[in-house]
Amino acid sequence: MEKGSGSRIKWIFVNLVTFLRKFIFLVLSVGPIPDHIAFIMDGNRRYAKKQNLIEKTGHRVGFLALTSMLKKKLKGLIEEESIVNRYGVRVYFLGNLKLLSEPVRLAAERAMVATANNSNAVLSICIAYNSTNEIVHAVEKSCEEKWEKISLLNASGSGYGLIRLECIEKDERGNLIKLIDIEKHMYMSVAPDPGILIRTSGETRLSNFLLWQSAYSYLYSPSVLWPEIGFRHFLWAILNFQRNHFYLEKKRKQL
Template structure:
């Protein structure tokens, strides 16, 4: 076992990794990064400080996922409902992708990470969209961990748009209603081509999905923690994977 872990991680692993099964690592992990504001408030800091610290956690957990051999990591960065927040906070959040990618693109390239975006582009400020799309293009040839930012993403809107697209196919005679299968829906979702998450992690103690990947999470294992996102560490991440490995995935069977 220890030799397998050393082969997986390239060197003697940290103690929290020793109890993980190298052959049972989730292929796709999705995370609802929650609690930035409450973390800041608990320390007498402005909410923006919490978002900035949360950005550091993104780098930390991306590297942890890469070390584990996770193939897909999807992070819920900004929802379609988050536009309701105060204007100053939204403007700050829209600057974070550019700051993060400018600071971290070199390390992400060295780690062979491929960046993708999943969300509705039309409402995003041009500077936010450009920063993400430039990173997508720059990392498009990378073949390692696929890091997807769900940015201006809402699952209900995603599914409505998928149904509309299928409806257009029916109207144009490309498809008849009786032939519509699960695969048709999946091919019209923003996550098309990416396997459904094996594991969902949500931080900060909230026990809900908040309009995140409602179709894709149908059979995902879910793990919730009271830890706020800015203080979410490698060890917490490994703990979630360890719990995933304890579970038997039956997909509705016995």
């Protein structure tokens, strides 16, 4: 009797939680939903100390499969039954991938190719990445692209000698490279600017992460450590994003 009663209570509880979650999602769907949520996964060492774990264990818990995935699980990531394929998630590895060891770089490239046809969601994993390097990379690529175009024009006889920068009028030089040129060469050009940027552990620094893209993002810094983040924190982040969405969009349009 007690066993049956316990099972019934559990069934009621599970269904109640499911109903409440669906109701919350329904309420949230009335307001604007961010296309992109970015994370700075902070607090793994502190979590390890808090749980009396070895520090590397804290990182393993915090990153879940991500850290070990780079060494051991990229192959599993692209298998048909993997979670990314089950939910139609396309995977990108963003950053200076040349800095990775060859086995990891090749595995990351295979994962990106294998998930290229998935279109339900995008998971971008920043590795060997910081914003300073990203901006320099984008400017360099933009200059190379523009220089190549000028060289081709001159080679075809229609460039009017513009291969020499001093031949270009001063007021025209500022138009050689435009904002759109730089943005299309950003590592993060594969995704929209984040609507929400979450950094756990209560830290408010961006630590050289998505500096270009987060100018008009809602910044959320819950005090919980990364391994402790849960549904309620995502809920609170989205609710506050919706409260501030009009203001952020107004500022974005003034740019």
